[in-house]
Amino acid sequence: MPSPDPLSAIRVVLAAPSHPGNIGGAARAMLTMGLRRLVLVDPRRYPHPDAVALASGATSVLDEARVVATLDEALVGAVLAVGFSARPREFAGRVLGARDAAAEAVAHTAYGDVAMVFGTEMSGLSNDELVRCNVVGTIPSNPEYGSLKLAAAVQVVAYELRLAAGGGGIWRAPRFEPATADEIEALYAHATGTLAAMRFLDPKMPKRLLPRLRRLFARAALEKEEVNILRGILARIDHLVRR
């Protein structure tokens, strides 16, 4: 069983990032999905104002980021390290898509920390870095243009981690009071009368009009308020017909 908050056991490791803006972008992508632990291996320029600018409010992730000199240091204590690579590597062992890699990462948080490792922007992880990882992860992409930005790759993986950790909850629009069956039947009775009075419907030969209307409104799952609005419209038509 994964830990109660699997995301808190997952660190994102950026190996030798060269552009501080990308570090900020990665921090922002992490925090949008609830990841907070960033480890920077030998960043070329860091700290840097570009990192703060691109983090856009996710500076808490930067403030708590660890800076280390080697990938080995970044992986201390990790029971699973997933190294990401867009391009095929001859000596890779298990290769998992981002979704499966995220599931495996979350499952491993039951045993300890997990590291998701991303390479430098231009060339990705070196072979030497990749062999330090237990599993290779890769993001399915357009074979003719697989060039995700570093922050975009972190975004997709962080998103998959959040979903794998059960954090796929989304907002829902407020529900209004649903109409009852008898209110809906009264609506149809009213509509039948009105449509007949309008000579749009011959009550002796209703054909498929009413079933079609029933199907439409059943799909919409009518609310009480909506039934009232529709009956108001019908009453207005009744008035016009009678005039």
Add this chain to the structure above:
Amino acid sequence: MPSPDPLSAIRVVLAAPSHPGNIGGAARAMLTMGLRRLVLVDPRRYPHPDAVALASGATSVLDEARVVATLDEALVGAVLAVGFSARPREFAGRVLGARDAAAEAVAHTAYGDVAMVFGTEMSGLSNDELVRCNVVGTIPSNPEYGSLKLAAAVQVVAYELRLAAGGGGIWRAPRFEPATADEIEALYAHATGTLAAMRFLDPKMPKRLLPRLRRLFARAALEKEEVNILRGILARIDHLVRR
């Protein structure tokens, strides 16, 4: 059944994007996942060199982008429009997470074009824009910091579309020739002999050593070449023991 190439029936609509760099970033995110049809509704500054710079090679998407004046124009011909919103809206109808929204979008390509609609960077889609969409999509995110960049939101949705369209294929490391059962049994027989000669194993009381080794190597799915390497090591030990 979706169209043979569902992604070619899907357009990404950016409503009133204010920063040209974000248009470029969205184009890049689209192309990484095989989406090519971009529609810009009343962009504040476009064309613009920042769009080209941030597109980073995905300029073909920008070159083919359509610029229109209103959202209604952008949605002409679309049988389904999914409007994305990070924040709850009172009058939203069906709200789907990105994964379900992508599945629905791909399914609808059987009937015609589908539009994925994203609002302006600061405030998202207006209520007036959102009611023009059939379904609301939302990306699960950290409730305390749900602030995905526009290009990052497009990246996640494009990724889900690619997977929903069956494009989840990933690269695999080359497979080398697997060892046969008899080669593997010969290896265990050799190892048993060597371990006994080393006095590491009493062949009359093998205990759990061999089952553990068998388990380890079974998990690794030994290749022919690896069996040869291991037998080479065993032969070298045999030589040392005999000396």
